[in-house]
Amino acid sequence: MVLISSEQGESMRVMPSRYSGVQAAVGADLFKHVSGSRVLMVGAGGIGCELLKNLVMSGFGEIEVVDLDTIDLSNLNRQFLFQHRHIGKAKAHVAKESALGFNPDAKIKSHHASIYEAQFDQAWFKSFDLVLNALDNLAARRHVNAMCLAANVPLIESEIDTVLRLRWQTQSKDISRLYNSKHPKRPDTLHRVGQKLFVQLFGKPEDEEETINEEQTSDNAKEMAHLLHEKEALKRLREAAGTPEYGKLVFEKVFTDDVKGLLVMEDLWKNRRPPTPLNFAEATSDPSVTSTPADELAWDRKVWSIEENTRVFLDSLHELAVDFIEQQKRDPEFSMSFDKDDLAALNFVTATANLRAEVYGLEKKSRFAVKEMAGNIIPAVATTNAIIAGLIVMTAIKVLAGEWSSCKNTWVARNINPxxxxxPNPSCAVCTINSYTLAINTESASLGDLLEMVVKGSPGESPTSGLGIQGEIAIQEGERLLYDVEFDDNLDMSLSELGIRHATRVMITNENDDDETGNSNVSVILYIEHRDEFGMPAKPFFTLDGDRTLVPRPRAPSAAPDPPKATSTATNNKRPAVLIDSDLGGNKRQKQENGNGDGVMHILDEDDTVLLIE
Known part of the structure; x- marks a missing residue:
C-alpha cells in the first residue's frame, strides 16, 4: 500500500497494483514491454500449467496456448489447473479458464489443435515476440524449433528430463541409444517391450535389408539368417492384420514361439529362471472375461489376470489394426506412433508388458502404473515443474529485454546450476541449414518449376531470384522423396498434387562432385506460402525471402587411414555416406562412427545458445 497526495493536499491510500512487485523488480520501462508482448505457449501439461499461471501473474500481454491433448486422470497429480471434473476436456481450454481465475484481466486465447496444422504457419509464428515450448514430444519440439528459426522468433524450450532450454536459432540435441535385451530384469522396463511391438506392427516398416556380402558375414551367418527369418515373420504378421486369425498369430509368435526359441539356448538359463511359453487356448479358455468393465476407474488401477490381459491384448490389437487399415487406405504412407493417452494403444502396451512379465515370472503392473512408466510420469515432479516454470519466465523477461549476456545454460539436480x-558451432549440421520462405501458387506450379526456377535458378538478391544450387539435387517433404537424379517421375505434377500446400516444409540437399572443397554442398528448407495470385499476369511466379548467402553443409571429418597393405595400393574415392534424418525435415547429415569400435553410426546435433535444466 502506498500514499499519494490529492490536489487538496490530503493523503489517500492506494492499493498496490497486481503487478507492482514485477514492476519494482524489472523496472517500469521493461514491464511496459512485457505487458505489451505477444507470447505463444505450446503445451499445457505439467510444465505448461505452472508456466501459464506464472505468465498471467507476471503481467505478460497476450498469450496463446496450443495443445491437442485432453485431460486424463493421471494428469491430476501434477497439472494443478485441472480437476477431476475436467477429465476428458481439452487441456488448452481448461488451462485458459483456470488461469483466468488467477488473473481475470489476462488476455488468453486457447487452441485445442495440433501445432502441425496449416493454420499455425510461419506468418502466425512471426506474430509473436516469444515462443515457450512445454511439450513432451521430441518431434513436435523440433517442429516448433524449425518454425521459430524460419520466423526469427526466440524460443525457450522446456522438458522433463532436460528441463529448460533457451534456443535462439538452434536445434535440440538428440542423443540416441540402442536397447536390446532378451531377458528383462525389472518389471518397470517391460512397457518398452510393448511399445516396441506396437511400433513393429503399426509403425513404419524397417528399411529393406541391404544385400549381404557372404565373405564379410561368414562368421555370423546364423545370426544373419535369424534376422532375415524374423523380418519375414514380422512381414507376414503385418500382412495378416484384419484377418480373424490375426490376434492368435501375434500372440503365439510373441509369447509362445519366440519363447520356445529362447529355451533352445540352454546355456542362457543356467543361472536364471527360464521363461515359460504361454498357451493361447488356456489364456482364452474363459469366455466370460471382458475388456470393457463397468468401473473404468477400478479397472485402471487393477492388476489384470492372465486371462484379462489376453482379452485386452486381443481386443486392443483388433481395434488398432482396424484403424491402421482404414488410415492406410486413405494414406499408404500412414503409420502409428505410441501415445500414452490413446486408450487402445495404452491397453495394448499394458497387456503386452504383463503377458511378457508372466513369461519371465516378473511382477505385473496396472494400466495406471504402465502409463506412468511409458509416459515418464513422476508424481513428485510437480515441485520441479514449478522451479522450471519460474526460471522460464525469468528468462523470458531477459529475452524481451535483449539481455542475452545474462542468459545462462541451467540445469537442476539438488541445486540450480547455471x-x-x-x-553456435560452425560444424553443426543443423545450425548450417539455410531457411527460406517460398511464396508460390501451389496449384499451378509444378515440381519441375520448383527445381528449375527456384532451386537451380540464377541467384541474386531479388526476391524473384533463385538459389543457384548445382550438383545432384534431392527434394523431399518429411520422409517422402519427391525428386533426385534417379527419380524424376513427379516433375510434371503440381505441388498441390504432391501434397505440397500452404505451411508445408520442403527440404533441398545437393552433392556437387565438381566442387572438391565441398563448400557448395548445402541443406535448404523452404517454407511454402500458397498465393492464389502468383503466376498470373503482372504477378511474380514466386518470391523467395531469406538471406541469399548459402551456408555450406559441414563436411564429415576425414577418417583415419587404414594401415597400408602390402598386396594393394588402391584408395577408396567414394563420397562419405549421407544419412537423411526425417525428424529434422529430412536434411542430409554426415554419418560419424561413434568411436566405440562397434561400427554403429550415431548422429549428434550441436546446440548453440541453450538453457538446459535436467
Missing part, C-alpha cells in the same frame, strides 16, 4: 551459453 552455465555459460555456448557459441
Amino acid at each position: 552455465e555459460r551459453l555456448d557459441k
Whole structure:
C-alpha cells in the first residue's frame, strides 16, 4: 500500500497494483514491454500449467496456448489447473479458464489443435515476440524449433528430463541409444517391450535389408539368417492384420514361439529362471472375461489376470489394426506412433508388458502404473515443474529485454546450476541449414518449376531470384522423396498434387562432385506460402525471402587411414555416406562412427545458445 497526495493536499491510500512487485523488480520501462508482448505457449501439461499461471501473474500481454491433448486422470497429480471434473476436456481450454481465475484481466486465447496444422504457419509464428515450448514430444519440439528459426522468433524450450532450454536459432540435441535385451530384469522396463511391438506392427516398416556380402558375414551367418527369418515373420504378421486369425498369430509368435526359441539356448538359463511359453487356448479358455468393465476407474488401477490381459491384448490389437487399415487406405504412407493417452494403444502396451512379465515370472503392473512408466510420469515432479516454470519466465523477461549476456545454460539436480551459453558451432549440421520462405501458387506450379526456377535458378538478391544450387539435387517433404537424379517421375505434377500446400516444409540437399572443397554442398528448407495470385499476369511466379548467402553443409571429418597393405595400393574415392534424418525435415547429415569400435553410426546435433535444466 502506498500514499499519494490529492490536489487538496490530503493523503489517500492506494492499493498496490497486481503487478507492482514485477514492476519494482524489472523496472517500469521493461514491464511496459512485457505487458505489451505477444507470447505463444505450446503445451499445457505439467510444465505448461505452472508456466501459464506464472505468465498471467507476471503481467505478460497476450498469450496463446496450443495443445491437442485432453485431460486424463493421471494428469491430476501434477497439472494443478485441472480437476477431476475436467477429465476428458481439452487441456488448452481448461488451462485458459483456470488461469483466468488467477488473473481475470489476462488476455488468453486457447487452441485445442495440433501445432502441425496449416493454420499455425510461419506468418502466425512471426506474430509473436516469444515462443515457450512445454511439450513432451521430441518431434513436435523440433517442429516448433524449425518454425521459430524460419520466423526469427526466440524460443525457450522446456522438458522433463532436460528441463529448460533457451534456443535462439538452434536445434535440440538428440542423443540416441540402442536397447536390446532378451531377458528383462525389472518389471518397470517391460512397457518398452510393448511399445516396441506396437511400433513393429503399426509403425513404419524397417528399411529393406541391404544385400549381404557372404565373405564379410561368414562368421555370423546364423545370426544373419535369424534376422532375415524374423523380418519375414514380422512381414507376414503385418500382412495378416484384419484377418480373424490375426490376434492368435501375434500372440503365439510373441509369447509362445519366440519363447520356445529362447529355451533352445540352454546355456542362457543356467543361472536364471527360464521363461515359460504361454498357451493361447488356456489364456482364452474363459469366455466370460471382458475388456470393457463397468468401473473404468477400478479397472485402471487393477492388476489384470492372465486371462484379462489376453482379452485386452486381443481386443486392443483388433481395434488398432482396424484403424491402421482404414488410415492406410486413405494414406499408404500412414503409420502409428505410441501415445500414452490413446486408450487402445495404452491397453495394448499394458497387456503386452504383463503377458511378457508372466513369461519371465516378473511382477505385473496396472494400466495406471504402465502409463506412468511409458509416459515418464513422476508424481513428485510437480515441485520441479514449478522451479522450471519460474526460471522460464525469468528468462523470458531477459529475452524481451535483449539481455542475452545474462542468459545462462541451467540445469537442476539438488541445486540450480547455471552455465555459460555456448557459441553456435560452425560444424553443426543443423545450425548450417539455410531457411527460406517460398511464396508460390501451389496449384499451378509444378515440381519441375520448383527445381528449375527456384532451386537451380540464377541467384541474386531479388526476391524473384533463385538459389543457384548445382550438383545432384534431392527434394523431399518429411520422409517422402519427391525428386533426385534417379527419380524424376513427379516433375510434371503440381505441388498441390504432391501434397505440397500452404505451411508445408520442403527440404533441398545437393552433392556437387565438381566442387572438391565441398563448400557448395548445402541443406535448404523452404517454407511454402500458397498465393492464389502468383503466376498470373503482372504477378511474380514466386518470391523467395531469406538471406541469399548459402551456408555450406559441414563436411564429415576425414577418417583415419587404414594401415597400408602390402598386396594393394588402391584408395577408396567414394563420397562419405549421407544419412537423411526425417525428424529434422529430412536434411542430409554426415554419418560419424561413434568411436566405440562397434561400427554403429550415431548422429549428434550441436546446440548453440541453450538453457538446459535436467
